[in-house]
Amino acid sequence: MATGKRCLFTVINAIITALIIESQCRLHHLVLKDDIRQRVHLNTFGFYKDGYTSMSMNSLSFTNGKTDNIDSSTIGFSLDRASNNGFSTYLDDGLDYCPLKKDPSSNFAGVLLLLDFKNNLVRKKTSAEAGVFPKIIPVVPKSTVVEQQAEKGQDLQDKGPDDGSQSKSSKSKRNVENKTEDTYPLQNKGKVYSFQFYFNVTTDEQQGLYNFYFYNCYSIPINQDSSLSDMLPFSIDINIEEKNPESFLSAGEIPLPKLYICMSMFFFLIGTLWVYVLHTHSSDVYKIHWLMASLPFTKSLSLIFHAIDYYYISNQGFPIEGWAVVYYITHLLKGALLFITIALIGTGWAFVKHILSDKEKKIFMIVIPLQVLANVAYIIIESTEEGSSEYGLWMEILFLVDLLCCGAILFPVVWSIRHLQESSVTDGKAAINLAQLKLFRHYYVMIVCYIYFTRIIASLIKVIVPFQWKWLYQLLDELATLTFFFLTGHKFRPASYNPYLLLSVEDEDMEMDNVVTTSTAMGEGVKKLKKLSNGPSEERESMA
Numbered sequence: 001m002a003t004g005k006r007c008l009f010t011v012i013n014a015i016i017t018a019l020i021i022e023s024q025c026r027l028h029h030l031v032l033k034d035d036i037r038q039r040v041h042l043n044t045f046g047f048y049k050d051g052y053t054s055m056s057m058n059s060l061s062f063t064n065g066k067t068d069n070i071d072s073s074t075i076g077f078s079l080d081r082a083s084n085n086g087f088s089t090y091l092d093d094g095l096d097y098c099p100l101k102k103d104p105s106s107n108f109a110g111v112l113l114l115l116d117f118k119n120n121l122v123r124k125k126t127s128a129e130a131g132v133f134p135k136i137i138p139v140v141p142k143s144t145v146v147e148q149q150a151e152k153g154q155d156l157q158d159k160g161p162d163d164g165s166q167s168k169s170s171k172s173k174r175n176v177e178n179k180t181e182d183t184y185p186l187q188n189k190g191k192v193y194s195f196q197f198y199f200n201v202t203t204d205e206q207q208g209l210y211n212f213y214f215y216n217c218y219s220i221p222i223n224q225d226s227s228l229s230d231m232l233p234f235s236i237d238i239n240i241e242e243k244n245p246e247s248f249l250s251a252g253e254i255p256l257p258k259l260y261i262c263m264s265m266f267f268f269l270i271g272t273l274w275v276y277v278l279h280t281h282s283s284d285v286y287k288i289h290w291l292m293a294s295l296p297f298t299k300s301l302s303l304i305f306h307a308i309d310y311y312y313i314s315n316q317g318f319p320i321e322g323w324a325v326v327y328y329i330t331h332l333l334k335g336a337l338l339f340i341t342i343a344l345i346g347t348g349w350a351f352v353k354h355i356l357s358d359k360e361k362k363i364f365m366i367v368i369p370l371q372v373l374a375n376v377a378y379i380i381i382e383s384t385e386e387g388s389s390e391y392g393l394w395m396e397i398l399f400l401v402d403l404l405c406c407g408a409i410l411f412p413v414v415w416s417i418r419h420l421q422e423s424s425v426t427d428g429k430a431a432i433n434l435a436q437l438k439l440f441r442h443y444y445v446m447i448v449c450y451i452y453f454t455r456i457i458a459s460l461i462k463v464i465v466p467f468q469w470k471w472l473y474q475l476l477d478e479l480a481t482l483t484f485f486f487l488t489g490h491k492f493r494p495a496s497y498n499p500y501l502l503l504s505v506e507d508e509d510m511e512m513d514n515v516v517t518t519s520t521a522m523g524e525g526v527k528k529l530k531k532l533s534n535g536p537s538e539e540r541e542s543m544a
Contacts, residue, residue: 027239027240027241027248027317027318028042028043028238028239028240028241028242028385029238029239029240029385030042030236030237030238030240030385030387030388031236031237031238032234032235032236032237032387032388032389033235034063034233034234034235035216035233035234035235035236035389036216036230036231036232036233036234037216037231037389038098038215038216038217038231039213039214039215039216040213040214040215040216040387041211041212041213041386041387042212042213042214042238042240042386042387043211043212043240043242043386043387044082044209044210044211044212044250044386045209045210045212045242045250046208046209046210046250046251046252046253046467046468046470047201047206047207047208047209047210047242047244047251048201048207048244048245048251048468049201049202049203049204049206049207049245050200050201050202050244050245051200051201051207051242051243051244051245051251052198052199052200052201052242052243053198053199053210053212053240053241053242053243054139054196054197054198054240054241055077055196055197055198055212055238055239055240056139056194056196056238056239056240057193057194057195057196057236057237057238058194058237058238058239059192059193059194059235059236059237060115060192060193060194060195060234060235060236060237061191061192061193061234061235061236062191062232062233062234062235063232063233063234063235064232067117067118067191067193068117068118070117070218070232071218072114072115072116072117072118072121072123073098073100073101073114073217074098074100074101074215074216074217074218075100075114075115075117075215075216075217075218075234076100076112076113076114076115076122076214076215077112077113077212077213077214077215078099078100078110078111078112078113078211078212078213078215079110079111079113079136079199079210079211079212079213080110080111080210080211081110081133081206081208081209081210081211082208082209082210082211098215098217099112099215100112100114100215100217101217110126110133111124111125111126111133111136112124112125112126113136113195113197115186115193115195116183116186117186117188117193120185120186120187120188121183121184121185121186122138122183122184122185122186122195123182123183124136124182124183124184133206134199134200134201134202134206135199135200136197136198136199137197137198137199137200138184138185138195138196138197138198139196139197139198140184140185140196184197207251207468208467209251209252209467212240214236214238214387216231216232216234218231218232219231219232238387241317243317247314247315248313248314248315248316248317249310249313249314250470251467251468251470252467252468252469252470252471253310253470253471254314254471255471256307256310256471256474257307257308257310257311257314258307259307259471259474259475259478260303260304260306260307260310260474260478261303261304261307263303263475263478263479263482264299264300264301264302264303264304264307265300266482267296267297267299267300267303267482267485268296268297268300270296270482270485270486270489271293271295271296271297271300274292274293274296274489275293277489277493277494278290278293278494281493281494281495282494284494284495285494286494288341288344288345288349288492289492289494291337291340291341291344292341292488292489292492294337295334295337295338295341295485296485298330298333298334298337299334299338299481299485301330302327302330302331302333302334303478305323305326305327305330306327306331308320308323308327309323309324309327324383328375328379328382331375331378331379332372332375332376332379335371335374335375336368336371336372336375339367339368339371339405339409340364340367340368342409342447343363343364343367343408343409345443345488345492346409346410346440346443346444346447359411359415363408363409363411366408367405367408367409370401370404370405370408371405373397373401374398374401374402374405377394377395377397377398377401378398380394381394381395381398402455403455406451406455409447410447410448442491443488443491446484446487446488450480450481450484453476453480454477454480454481457476458473458476458477458480459473461473461476
């Protein structure tokens with residue numbers, strides 16, 4: 001058994017380490033091969049003043065290698081300042097429409113970088129009325145600069161002074177006619193293209209949340225006689241570096257290391273208080289109380305390692321592998337413990353009954369693997385670049401699995417309510433079952449409110465607040481979890497006067513009444529005396 005656990009830990013550790021090695025977090029490196037997506041979301045980042053980004057398209061190539069017929073308005077990049085929710089305002093025409101084919105308007109605060117493969121140029125298009133936007137500065141390799149200077153000198157010798165002056169006048173005329181489009185060199189080496197640029201946020205007006213997309217809107221016909229077409233497969237290698245003045249984190253993530261440290265202290269204090277309560281009332285402690293005690297400490301450890309992970313990302317742009325692995329392991333344990341504890345309490349285990357029904361056991365057989373899958377999906381998402389095709393797939397898996405887990409733990413709740421309602425009428429324990437139903441219904445409502453708030457309300461707040469306040473989502477999520485832990489512990493604390501714990505005692509006494517009454521009716525000489533009640537949990541019986 002120990003060997004199996006050790007092997008499982010080794011496999012999880014190897015998987016997480018491999019995932020982290022592939023990702024460089026805020027120093028992004030995205031490699032796509034034979035991708036056919038029309039739109040690739042490279043990244044979203046919130047910039048303060050003096051923040052910057054540099055993009056290096058190391059290589060871009062196409063499967064068939066033919067780029068002569070590609071229109072310059074079908075392949076390129078878009079960079080825009082988004083609204084608070086992070087969605088580009090330039091994508092309102094739908095997913096099937098190519099934004100590169102549309103001229104930027106006054107409501108689009110951004111630029112389009114169109115790749116012209118015929119002339120080996122990058123054409124920048126922006127709206128003259130788009131407002132303040134950081135200036136795009138191309139970065140040209142030194143070898144390319146030398147080659148261009150040599151070609152320029154040769155052209156001047158061939159054309160002579162008159163031709164050169166005429167070329168300058170015509171170029172100046174083109175710039176006057178079109179102030180919204182600039183051109184930059186596109187490096188081409190054997191049909192493999194590269195391009196680098198840089199921009200810096202220099203004013204307060206330029207601060208905001210910026211989206212960076214790559215578009216491949218070019219389609220190739222399947223055959224000459226058919227009107228159907230297929231997307232052109234492409235392979236791309238991109239490096240992106242984004243940084244604020246004092247951190248590699250996005251503007252809305254900069255406070256997260258301090259936030260996670262503070263919240264870990266609160267969870268540790270809650271756990272310490274709970275252990276003190278357990279020792280004080282040791283005679284009323286059940287096994288589930290110790291399971292509940294492990295949850296805040298696991299949560300506290302997870303937050304500490306999460307804070308350390310973000311600290312290193314903030315300072316160097318990528319995490320330390322060891323700290324990241326420990327965080328992912330504690331995060332997985334915390335998630336599994338949380339759902340198991342909620343499901344056990346929801347079924348009334350240890351408080352109302354001491355065994356689980358077959359239905360409830362099946363729920364645990366479903367919830368635990370789903371919760372592991374949800375945490376694995378979260379780990380992969382955290383360790384994968386946004387632009388990769390796997391990122392979107394695992395995001396959908398995480399959303400679906402998390403929804404299924406939340407729904408699955410509500411099934412025992414519904415079954416318990418139904419069972420209590422039915423048994424209050426049929427088995428002669430109406431008073432006890434109605435008391436159980438009334439007490440546990442409050443906890444059921446609390447579970448639903450917790451799930452609803454953390455999955456929906458907190459996410460809506462994340463959409464509404466400005467870009468630099470995105471950390472409020474994590475704060476509200478952690479505060480909701482802390483409140484849920486505290487209220488759960490308060491309701492189910494071990495104490496002789498706790499109404500939840502009295503239910504099982506009263507249930508056992510009712511069963512004893514039935515046994516004694518039955519024995520008396522059978523004439524075994526057993527006589528039951530009147531009970532003397534000295535308190536809600538103290539009842540005495542005498543048999544002669």
